[in-house]
Amino acid sequence: MMENFDVAVIGGGVMGCSTALYLSRNRMKTIIIDRGALCREASGVNAGTLTLNMTRASLIPYAIKGWELWNSTEKWLLSSIGTKKVNGLSLAFTEEEEELLSQRVQARQAMGAPIKLISGKEAQEIEPGLNNSVRSAAWCAKDGFTSAYLTGHAFKKALSQENSEVMEYSKVRGIEIVKNNFKIFLENNEDITAKRIVLAGGVWLEEMLSWLNVKIPIKCLINQLIITERMPTVMKTVLSIANGLLSLKQFDNGTILIGGGWQGLGDKERGGVEAIPENLRGNIRLACHAIPELRSGRMVRVWLGLEAETADALPLIGNVPGISNAYVIGSVHSGYTSGPYMGWLLSQFIMGQETDMPLFEPSRLIN
Amino acid sequence: MTKTFPNDIQNVDVVVLGAGPAGVAASKAASQEGAKVIIIDENASAGGQIYRAPPNEFQPHNSFKSPEFQEGEKQRKILSNSNVKTLFNHRVWSISSDLVISTIGANGLGSLHPKSIIIANGALERIIPFPGWTLPGVIGLAASTILLKSQFVIPGQSTVVAGCGPLLIAVAYGIIKSGGKVSAIIDLNGQLDWMKVSPKLLSRPDQLLKGMNWFATIKKAGVKQYNRYTVTNARQVGNMLRVSIAPINSKGLILGSKKQTFVEGECLTIGHGLFPSTEITRLLNAKHIYDTLKGGWVPVIDNYFRSSIPGVYIAGDATGISGAFSAVQKGRIAGITAVRDLNMMSQQNFEAKVKSERNMLKKNENFGKAAVSLMSLKPELINIITSETIVCRCEDVSRSEIDEAISSGARDMNQLKAWTRCGMGPCQGRTCSDAIEAILASKLGSRELAGQWTGRTPLRPMPIDEIIGEYSYDDIPIPEAAPL
Numbered sequence A: 001m002m003e004n005f006d007v008a009v010i011g012g013g014v015m016g017c018s019t020a021l022y023l024s025r026n027r028m029k030t031i032i033i034d035r036g037a038l039c040r041e042a043s044g045v046n047a048g049t050l051t052l053n054m055t056r057a058s059l060i061p062y063a064i065k066g067w068e069l070w071n072s073t074e075k076w077l078l079s080s081i082g083t084k085k086v087n088g089l090s091l092a093f094t095e096e097e098e099e100l101l102s103q104r105v106q107a108r109q110a111m112g113a114p115i116k117l118i119s120g121k122e123a124q125e126i127e128p129g130l131n132n133s134v135r136s137a138a139w140c141a142k143d144g145f146t147s148a149y150l151t152g153h154a155f156k157k158a159l160s161q162e163n164s165e166v167m168e169y170s171k172v173r174g175i176e177i178v179k180n181n182f183k184i185f186l187e188n189n190e191d192i193t194a195k196r197i198v199l200a201g202g203v204w205l206e207e208m209l210s211w212l213n214v215k216i217p218i219k220c221l222i223n224q225l226i227i228t229e230r231m232p233t234v235m236k237t238v239l240s241i242a243n244g245l246l247s248l249k250q251f252d253n254g255t256i257l258i259g260g261g262w263q264g265l266g267d268k269e270r271g272g273v274e275a276i277p278e279n280l281r282g283n284i285r286l287a288c289h290a291i292p293e294l295r296s297g298r299m300v301r302v303w304l305g306l307e308a309e310t311a312d313a314l315p316l317i318g319n320v321p322g323i324s325n326a327y328v329i330g331s332v333h334s335g336y337t338s339g340p341y342m343g344w345l346l347s348q349f350i351m352g353q354e355t356d357m358p359l360f361e362p363s364r365l366i367n
Numbered sequence B: 001m002t003k004t005f006p007n008d009i010q011n012v013d014v015v016v017l018g019a020g021p022a023g024v025a026a027s028k029a030a031s032q033e034g035a036k037v038i039i040i041d042e043n044a045s046a047g048g049q050i051y052r053a054p055p056n057e058f059q060p061h062n063s064f065k066s067p068e069f070q071e072g073e074k075q076r077k078i079l080s081n082s083n084v085k086t087l088f089n090h091r092v093w094s095i096s097s098d099l100v101i102s103t104i105g106a107n108g109l110g111s112l113h114p115k116s117i118i119i120a121n122g123a124l125e126r127i128i129p130f131p132g133w134t135l136p137g138v139i140g141l142a143a144s145t146i147l148l149k150s151q152f153v154i155p156g157q158s159t160v161v162a163g164c165g166p167l168l169i170a171v172a173y174g175i176i177k178s179g180g181k182v183s184a185i186i187d188l189n190g191q192l193d194w195m196k197v198s199p200k201l202l203s204r205p206d207q208l209l210k211g212m213n214w215f216a217t218i219k220k221a222g223v224k225q226y227n228r229y230t231v232t233n234a235r236q237v238g239n240m241l242r243v244s245i246a247p248i249n250s251k252g253l254i255l256g257s258k259k260q261t262f263v264e265g266e267c268l269t270i271g272h273g274l275f276p277s278t279e280i281t282r283l284l285n286a287k288h289i290y291d292t293l294k295g296g297w298v299p300v301i302d303n304y305f306r307s308s309i310p311g312v313y314i315a316g317d318a319t320g321i322s323g324a325f326s327a328v329q330k331g332r333i334a335g336i337t338a339v340r341d342l343n344m345m346s347q348q349n350f351e352a353k354v355k356s357e358r359n360m361l362k363k364n365e366n367f368g369k370a371a372v373s374l375m376s377l378k379p380e381l382i383n384i385i386t387s388e389t390i391v392c393r394c395e396d397v398s399r400s401e402i403d404e405a406i407s408s409g410a411r412d413m414n415q416l417k418a419w420t421r422c423g424m425g426p427c428q429g430r431t432c433s434d435a436i437e438a439i440l441a442s443k444l445g446s447r448e449l450a451g452q453w454t455g456r457t458p459l460r461p462m463p464i465d466e467i468i469g470e471y472s473y474d475d476i477p478i479p480e481a482a483p484l
Helices: A014-025 A057-070 A095-110 A120-126 A148-161 A202-211 A277-290 A292-296 A335-350 B021-032 B067-080 B141-151 B165-177 B191-201 B205-220 B279-283 B323-341 B347-375 B379-384 B399-407 B413-420 B433-444 B464-468
Strands: A004-010 A030-033 A084-092 A115-119 A136-145 A165-167 A172-178 A181-186 A191-199 A219-228 A238-241 A247-250 A256-259 A265-267 A271-274 A298-309 A316-319 A326-330 B007-017 B037-040 B085-087 B091-095 B101-105 B108-119 B123-125 B138-140 B158-163 B181-187 B224-227 B229-237 B240-247 B261-265 B267-271 B274-276 B288-291 B296-299 B312-314 B390-392
Touching (some): A004 A181, A057 A136, A057 A335, A115 A120, A191 A202, A219 A277, A277 A292, A277 B108, B007 B323, B021 B037, B108 B323, B108 B464, B141 B267, B165 B267, B165 B347, B181 B261, B191 B347, B399 B413
Parallel strands (some): A030 A165, A191 A326, B007 B037, B108 B312, B158 B181, B158 B267
Antiparallel strands (some): A084 A136, A181 A191, B091 B101, B101 B108, B229 B240
16 A cells, blocks of 8 residues: 555646646645556647637636646746747638637637637738638637647656656556545555545546546547648648637648547547548648648648537536545646646645636536 | 548458558459459559569569569469459558548549458568668668669669668679679678578478578679678768678677778668568557567467457468468468358368468468568667667657657657657658667567557558548538537
């Protein structure tokens, strides 16, 4: 048996890692446990987009804070993960899309997003690579991206500097409450005891909550991501379209990442199983419609990332209903962007402080 | 059911991937039992790497008409006289779990819906990087065989031939026979290592004789041979490559500096053995095991070449390196098993045919395995990868970056890839995977712990222009809007 921890975080994605990081900076003895390596699921394989154009309107204030954190990783994460600040544009090519775009812009402006509706011509000045047929666009200067695949490396380094225990490749099979402590059973038959637990398992939160006999259904989306080989500069912004189903950017190394939530095949049990060729073509056609020069490149790799969604599509951050000292964090739409801020808020809550912004009470999802 | 593309082929029993010796044998065997068979290859005609066909408009000079060329012509004829449908100049870029194969060819995207798939995609060449391996004029032994067999050119005016196994001798012989000059042969193995395997080579006396003829020709040409030597460095000096070499022990460890020297050639052709190609079986999430005697990671198969995925069979070097002769029997057994599993032939007929292949398979496999033992990676050889050496040449990732990622906690191949970008470039990891696995395994203790890179679509880089084709904005099936 391992020594007693103040907090055990199960699930080593951005939210689990940042919660653990802030708690250990507050002198709590923490351990983070993951069945694989840190940030190798959604937190490491997402498109790295830090955009307000695609964030759910009600999460805008959180996403702005998250965006600021990703733009200052040297300060709190103590290393760079290639964050780049660029202009973001959400595009409308048809009349219907223009209408949709203007609704979405208004909703986001109302929540404090610095987004402005501009003409197609103005959009082309910001992004010369754009298709001429763009009618209007939503422009946001607070946009950009990271190289998401570097996230785990940075957190691992930061956590070990704080003497937070990192336990990778260790699968948890269950939790028991013993004398006000949580006993966490691992598949290798070891166990860990902690005063508090944080469940941060992304799409696998439903199963984790069931360890504590709490039932909250969580839907699993299988997002396809496409990367090209290095190509000459063809764009310099982060692009999406009015309905949110495109994310497109070019990294400094010349590769272009095409995403936007087009679906592949898979499920929680098997993870991402395979890409759907027809959906790859649709996604790439859409990307080439936005940036015509993209057609001269080559697609070099496709992968899948799993995204969690609750019944009301809002996050799950706070107490595990009915169980004191057990917490849950996850199911945040565009969760990579706001992830580290969500971790900060939960750490405040666990420390017994007043949180800077409201949490997302999980009990609302229990009938 | 997976959606399809315009060039859609529904009515087919067996699709064979790869038209080398294993694929040709498999497709012919399955077709002879009455199955509707299609064979696909990205090349313009059958032959694979060993019997690689020249482009149609090329006529080889007599000195290039090797026995391999003749055998290839024979196989191409057999295939064109069979009922097997061929789909050449087509690339397979994805295969779904319901066995829908996505292709790309001159007419754009296509798909096939077979009942069974036989994977016969052969092997890849291992090259352990060393300072200078990315210089122009340094090419693989397999690349040299392409030049010799398909393009009828020699690699350079003078060539240093380095590496191990039968390919080393075949390339040196091929260059001499085609009128070129071999400056030196740098062989990782000693004469004793060759002697040790020769009894096993007796299982194919004809081939042993052929090999002896190669050695005799090389000797007659007066080529200097360095046995149990490795290349440690290549530098460009004027028009020539100066290739530093050093003696090694049986494990590949470099011995003292006294005997270190250098040789020169306009070109250096080098290869450190072959390993089975697993990109398709990894994509399909088939089970794999690591087996040094088979050349590396291999998909798990049963005695009839069935993989762990129902309906998917594997033949040839993709099941473990054992050469072109055994590939034929492996292909035939896989081909008839696929047909038997579709209930298209009687059990009696099936058993009789499998039995008649097994004896020959054993003989040929023994021959092939002897050759493989000369090609297996010597564990200490990775020491020739100095810290400044670029290991992943697509993404310019050096040995020191890989070592640093490992020491800061990368514990599997996928994590190593994420932290350094190794394997993310256009070769999709085919060039560097084996060397990087070897480095990681040396730190972790085993290849099993290091693991393999997850298989990904597309199996080859795909020109975006060809993926998208002609379309209008209204044709794009854009999903419903995300929540507000």
